[in-house]
Amino acid sequence: MTKENTTHRKGLGRRRFLQLAGAGALAAPFAGSFPAPAIAQEVTVRWWYHFDNPQHSPAELVAKFEKENPGIKIVAESIPWGGGNDYYTRLFAALVAGNAPDCAMVKLNNQARLVEMGALEPLDDMLKGWEARSDIAEDIWQLNRASDGKQYYLPLQYVVLYLYYRQDLFDQAGIAPPRSFDDFLKAAKALTKDGVYGFGMRGGAGGHDHWGPFVLGGGATFEKGGMVSEKALAANRWFVELGTKEKVFPPSAPTDGFRQIIDGFKAGRTAMTIHHVGSSNEMVEALGDKVSAVPVPRAPDGRGWTSFGDESNAIFSASPNKEAAFRWISFLSTAENNVAFNGFTGQLTVTTSGMADWKLHPKRFVTASEQSLAIAGVLPDSPKTADFVRTVWPTNMQRALLGQISPDEMMHAFEKHFHG
Amino acid sequence: MTSLVTAGARSRAFMTPYAFLLPALVVTAAVILFPVLQTAWMSLHDFVLFRPRDVPFIGLGNFERMWNDEVFWISLGHSFLWIALVVGFQFLLGLGAALLLNQSFWWRGLARSLVVVPWALPSVIIGLMWTWMYDFNVGVINDGLIRLGLISEPVAWLARPDTAFYAVIVALIWQGFPFFAVVVLAGLQTIPAELYEAAEIDGASRFQKLVYVTLPSISEVIATALLLRTIWVANSLDVILVMTGGGPGYATHTLPLYAFLKAYSGMEFGYGAALALVLTALLLVVVFVYVRRVAREIGR
Numbered sequence: 001m002t003k004e005n006t007t008h009r010k011g012l013g014r015r016r017f018l019q020l021a022g023a024g025a026l027a028a029p030f031a032g033s034f035p036a037p038a039i040a041q042e043v044t045v046r047w048w049y050h051f052d053n054p055q056h057s058p059a060e061l062v063a064k065f066e067k068e069n070p071g072i073k074i075v076a077e078s079i080p081w082g083g084g085n086d087y088y089t090r091l092f093a094a095l096v097a098g099n100a101p102d103c104a105m106v107k108l109n110n111q112a113r114l115v116e117m118g119a120l121e122p123l124d125d126m127l128k129g130w131e132a133r134s135d136i137a138e139d140i141w142q143l144n145r146a147s148d149g150k151q152y153y154l155p156l157q158y159v160v161l162y163l164y165y166r167q168d169l170f171d172q173a174g175i176a177p178p179r180s181f182d183d184f185l186k187a188a189k190a191l192t193k194d195g196v197y198g199f200g201m202r203g204g205a206g207g208h209d210h211w212g213p214f215v216l217g218g219g220a221t222f223e224k225g226g227m228v229s230e231k232a233l234a235a236n237r238w239f240v241e242l243g244t245k246e247k248v249f250p251p252s253a254p255t256d257g258f259r260q261i262i263d264g265f266k267a268g269r270t271a272m273t274i275h276h277v278g279s280s281n282e283m284v285e286a287l288g289d290k291v292s293a294v295p296v297p298r299a300p301d302g303r304g305w306t307s308f309g310d311e312s313n314a315i316f317s318a319s320p321n322k323e324a325a326f327r328w329i330s331f332l333s334t335a336e337n338n339v340a341f342n343g344f345t346g347q348l349t350v351t352t353s354g355m356a357d358w359k360l361h362p363k364r365f366v367t368a369s370e371q372s373l374a375i376a377g378v379l380p381d382s383p384k385t386a387d388f389v390r391t392v393w394p395t396n397m398q399r400a401l402l403g404q405i406s407p408d409e410m411m412h413a414f415e416k417h418f419h420g
Numbered sequence: 421m422t423s424l425v426t427a428g429a430r431s432r433a434f435m436t437p438y439a440f441l442l443p444a445l446v447v448t449a450a451v452i453l454f455p456v457l458q459t460a461w462m463s464l465h466d467f468v469l470f471r472p473r474d475v476p477f478i479g480l481g482n483f484e485r486m487w488n489d490e491v492f493w494i495s496l497g498h499s500f501l502w503i504a505l506v507v508g509f510q511f512l513l514g515l516g517a518a519l520l521l522n523q524s525f526w527w528r529g530l531a532r533s534l535v536v537v538p539w540a541l542p543s544v545i546i547g548l549m550w551t552w553m554y555d556f557n558v559g560v561i562n563d564g565l566i567r568l569g570l571i572s573e574p575v576a577w578l579a580r581p582d583t584a585f586y587a588v589i590v591a592l593i594w595q596g597f598p599f600f601a602v603v604v605l606a607g608l609q610t611i612p613a614e615l616y617e618a619a620e621i622d623g624a625s626r627f628q629k630l631v632y633v634t635l636p637s638i639s640e641v642i643a644t645a646l647l648l649r650t651i652w653v654a655n656s657l658d659v660i661l662v663m664t665g666g667g668p669g670y671a672t673h674t675l676p677l678y679a680f681l682k683a684y685s686g687m688e689f690g691y692g693a694a695l696a697l698v699l700t701a702l703l704l705v706v707v708f709v710y711v712r713r714v715a716r717e718i719g720r
Contacts, residue, residue, distance in 0.1 A: 117471070
């Protein structure tokens with residue numbers, strides 16, 4: 001009896017459910033037809049970004065954009081950066097899986113890989129009709145252009161690496177900030193004493209920014225044979241010996257990363273280091289007037305090289321909303337919006353009008369950045385560059401600094417990586 | 421008619437357990453078997469993530485490359501040393517901690533909860549914490565050793581090839597010993613007090629009680645914990661990745677880390693898959709022993 005009852009009740013339940021479902025299915029087309037026009041117009045643009053400070057949010061910019069562009073909804077997704085590895089691993093995986101955002105913040109060292117995948121949408125046609133295009137300096141456009149001549153990247157912000165130095169220690173030693181490699185070596189040797197090291201060198205990932213000014217500036221190139229020319233080998237030997245022979249690097253240099261070089265400099269353990277304007281406020285907070293900056297030193301022949309730290313937005317070719325995505329990324333690169341954006345990232349605006357009245361960093365660091373633009377360069381637009389930066393450079397640099405391989409073997413490894 | 425019904429009922433009775441198992445089997449196949457087969461298939465190709473349209477089949481090419489790859493052999497050697505030292509010391513420390521925690525003292529409850537803390541912390545936090553403790557400029561370890569007069573100037577623990585590997589091992593031992601402590605402690609509490617009383621009557625010393633009563637009684641537990649931990653430690657790369665990224669040079673490369681770097685930094689998924697497959701094959705030996713033990717215990 002009980003069992004029968006249960007079955008009966010269950011049966012009723014199922015029947016009732018079917019009735020309701022049927023009614024729902026019949027009602028659905030009518031329910032959908034009324035609000036449909038508004039929904040059909042609404043376009044959602046998914047955008048990936050990364051800020052170093054997770055407390056910063058682009059919500060205000062999104063709200064402003066959505067107000068100015070009714071019908072476009074921006075879904076801004078914060079993706080962990082993880083030194084670049086986390087971000088790009090997710091991006092490439094999403095692209096291969098067909099679930100990529102419409103647009104995303106991207107850097108030049110991955111442009112070649114993305115182009116090779118056919119993942120990027122050329123922006124040239126859309127840029128023609130964009131009135132704020134000329135507010136971004138021509139050399140920035142130039143640096144961001146792909147090797148096939150197309151413009152896939154819309155510049156968003158930039159930094160240029162320069163030399164931080166301890167004004168007070170230089171004054172005490174009676175020396176001027178270095179302009180040439182010779183000056184640099186003299187200063188580094190003079191300032192290496194009493195537990196202070198002349199140059200806080202970054203040997204961990206990202207440290208190619210410290211190696212570039214001396215070795216690429218000293219004559220090495222990424223062309224075939226460019227790493228193993230006499231000039232290149234000599235420049236690299238000189239640089240490695242700063243650590244192994246002259247001992248002006250702290251012993252921790254082989255694995256020091258961003259945090260270590262900045263904290264070592266702030267703590268007074270190093271007298272010089274190389275980084276960009278993004279760390280200037282932190283430096284001033286710790287050291288006040290004792291810290292200043294100049295462009296990185298130049299080679300004996302007057303050549304120089306420093307890293308141009310780029311950040312752009314790109315649109316993916318698989319996006320169904322390219323037009324709306326372009327409106328969003330061009331909005332972010334327009335004068336006051338771009339200035340507001342750089343407020344979150346601590347970098348420099350790409351717009352000339354925004355730069356005119358810059359308040360985010362002390363003047364001397366902005367000047368050092370601007371003076372460095374003349375020698376600013378980027379690593380080659382090659383699918384092999386990203387792996388060079390992430391593993392090949394650090395591993396070989398570390399082994400050379402530790403005497404496991406010779407400086408020349410290190411350069412041969414680079415040559416082999418790029419040219420087989 | 422009757423025989424037909426019986427046959428139907430019999431086959432239904434035969435199928436029922438499999439029907440119940442089916443959902444679990446389907447899920448296992450989807451999340452474990454399929455990815456393993458895909459990895460094996462990938463290892464036979466030159467699959468580079470940013471060249472998704474050009475994935476040539478190269479047979480055993482990746483394995484041949486591995487045979488001639490110096491870094492593979494370095495990483496493999498490190499992996500064996502890594503497992504032996506980490507698991508060995510975690511066990512000794514865990515056993516010691518468990519024996520202490522099995523004594524009665526007034527703050528035993530607190531001590532037992534505190535000992536689990538390293539185990540409960542996320543690996544990335546542990547990696548960062550130890551990185552800063554080892555730091556050359558501001559690390560507490562250098563500071564402490566200098567104050568104690570044991571060293572005259574700071575040591576770059578994570579930047580020297582002779583110390584980096586062991587420095588990371590110490591961090592991992594610290595992270596994992598609570599697992600042994602908790603498992604062994606649970607084992608200790610199953611030992612009947614009569615055994616100790618009998619040993620005492622026979623005049624056994626404390627050490628003899630440990631060797632002849634305690635250890636034999638928990639040998640099963642210890643063996644299972646060692647096998648399980650070996651599998652986990654062999655696979656773990658998060659703490660190394662955070663602390664040194666495999667450097668300086670190849671000083672802290674282990675096999676799973678090398679596979680990870682090849683796949684996610686080099687984007688060479690084919691070669692990364694081949695490396696991972698070799699690690700899996702090596703681990704299968706341990707897994708085989710472990711599963712056999714567990715099956716035997718269930719059989720009892």
